[in-house]
Amino acid sequence: xxxxxxxxxxxxxxxxFIEKGIRGGISxxxxxxxQANNKYxxxxxxxxxxxxxxxxxxxNLYGASMVESLPYGGFEWxxxxxxxxxxxxxxxxxxxxxxFEVDVKYPEELHDFHNDYPLAPEKxxxxxxxxxxxxxxxLNGMKYTPSxxxxxxxxxxxxxxxxxxxxxxxxxxx
Numbered sequence: 001x002x003x004x005x006x007x008x009x010x011x012x013x014x015x016x017f018i019e020k021g022i023r024g025g026i027s028x029x030x031x032x033x034x035q036a037n038n039k040y041x042x043x044x045x046x047x048x049x050x051x052x053x054x055x056x057x058x059x060n061l062y063g064a065s066m067v068e069s070l071p072y073g074g075f076e077w078x079x080x081x082x083x084x085x086x087x088x089x090x091x092x093x094x095x096x097x098x099x100f101e102v103d104v105k106y107p108e109e110l111h112d113f114h115n116d117y118p119l120a121p122e123k124x125x126x127x128x129x130x131x132x133x134x135x136x137x138x139l140n141g142m143k144y145t146p147s148x149x150x151x152x153x154x155x156x157x158x159x160x161x162x163x164x165x166x167x168x169x170x171x172x173x174x
């Protein structure tokens with residue numbers, strides 16, 4: 001253990017600000033059905049092509065976060081006059097970290113390029129109307145219960161809370 005003392009938040013607004021930026025893991029949609037066919041399976045059919053199924057967590061957000069420095073104290077509000085130039089000039093290895101609340105415009109010209117893995121995922125309440133026609137059909141009349149998910153999407157965001165390194169990445173990529 002590091003024996004690093006942790007400073008408690010004494011400002012409820014600061015606590016709520018940080019809490020608002022906590023999002024959890026990304027929800028993904030994978031292929032609903034796939035059937036493997038290879039020599040390692042008891043029902044292998046040699047007349048059909050070999051097929052293996054593998055699921056990869058290629059973004060490794062948890063692993064990446066575990067090598068980052070964690071905040072422990074010295075929390076304070078900064079001026080709302082921070083400029084994009086200043087934000088982009090903060091060194092990646094800065095001894096101080098920053099969390100920003102920003103409005104994000106997702107330009108239409110980036111949608112095709114970012115469609116497979118959009119930047120700036122957000123917590124969303126998924127309502128029945130948000131489901132695809134296929135998902136609605138799968139329910140087949142069953143009761144749908146709305147739920148909150150972390151969803152990568154191409155929508156503009158208002159009051160989006162993000163870490164400075166993420167914001168720098170978003171700015172660099174559009």
